Amino acid sequence: MSILKVSRLGHPVLRMESQRISRETLASAAIQKLIDDMMETMVEYYGVGLAAPQVHESLAIAVIESHGPRGEIPVTVLVNPDVTVLDEEMIEDWEGCLSIPDFRGRVPRWRKLRVDGLDRNGNKIHLTADGFFARVIQHEFDHLMGRVYLDRMRDLKTLSHFAEFQRYWMPQEKENA
Numbered sequence: 509m510s511i512l513k514v515s516r517l518g519h520p521v522l523r524m525e526s527q528r529i530s531r532e533t534l535a536s537a538a539i540q541k542l543i544d545d546m547m548e549t550m551v552e553y554y555g556v557g558l559a560a561p562q563v564h565e566s567l568a569i570a571v572i573e574s575h576g577p578r579g580e581i582p583v584t585v586l587v588n589p590d591v592t593v594l595d596e597e598m599i600e601d602w603e604g605c606l607s608i609p610d611f612r613g614r615v616p617r618w619r620k621l622r623v624d625g626l627d628r629n630g631n632k633i634h635l636t637a638d639g640f641f642a643r644v645i646q647h648e649f650d651h652l653m654g655r656v657y658l659d660r661m662r663d664l665k666t667l668s669h670f671a672e673f674q675r676y677w678m679p680q681e682k683e684n685a
């Protein structure tokens with residue numbers, strides 16, 4: 509496995525709608541290695557989620573995993589995901605992003621949703637998520653649609669450099685997505 513270079517805000521790949529992939533392409537050694545490398549890259553940089561455009565691949569693949577204080581999320585690979593909102597209440601909380609290093613900001617997200625898509629083996633998955641898991645899914649799904657969390661903030665007044673975030677807002681927070 510390899511640790512991949514992460515694309516940063518300003519790279520056009522982060523603003524493109526990513527391509528869905530066929531089951532045949534998904535089964536290829538190249539895509540299976542990409543998924544392994546995305547997971548290794550996410551762990552290396554303390555991420556809780558990583559979308560393929562963040563490693564310069566405009567493909568509809570995202571990986572998610574968290575063992576942090578905000579919630580336990582098992583390893584989840586989402587291919588060609590579709591998101592359906594199940595609870596229109598929005599909750600605002602802090603987010604960071606590996607493609608926007610050294611920043612945190614408060615982002616409103618739907619409380620609960622359903623995801624339909626494929627797992628890495630091409631099997632259909634249908635899962636329901638709420639709270640932090642739903643937040644991370646929305647963050648990664650946005651990446652696949654060419655959006656970043658800054659686009660979702662109500663305003664930029666809470667946008668903070670990490671050191672100031674730690675000092676003034678939430679000293680224990682480390683995760684990115």
Ligand code: NI
Pocket residue numbers: 604605606607647651685
């Ligand atoms: Ni991100």
